[in-house]
Amino acid sequence: MDRILRPGGAVIFRDQAEVLVKVRIIVKGMRWNTKMVDHEDGPPISEKVFIAVKRYWVAGDNTTSSN
Structure with a gap:
């Protein structure tokens, strides 16, 4: 998915x-920005919504750009 998404x-x-926590570990390794929010029925529901946004970055560079 990293190669497909701009x-x-x-x-x-x-x-x-529990599944989304595992996905978050992988996505953080790809340096994507992430956010996990509660289900629309509230926090007691174990189902969550996880949003990941691919950032622009260059390998070997210590700085990243949000362009």
């Missing part, structure tokens, strides 16, 4: 919190 593109996952 920088600034977003992916939305909806699944159980």
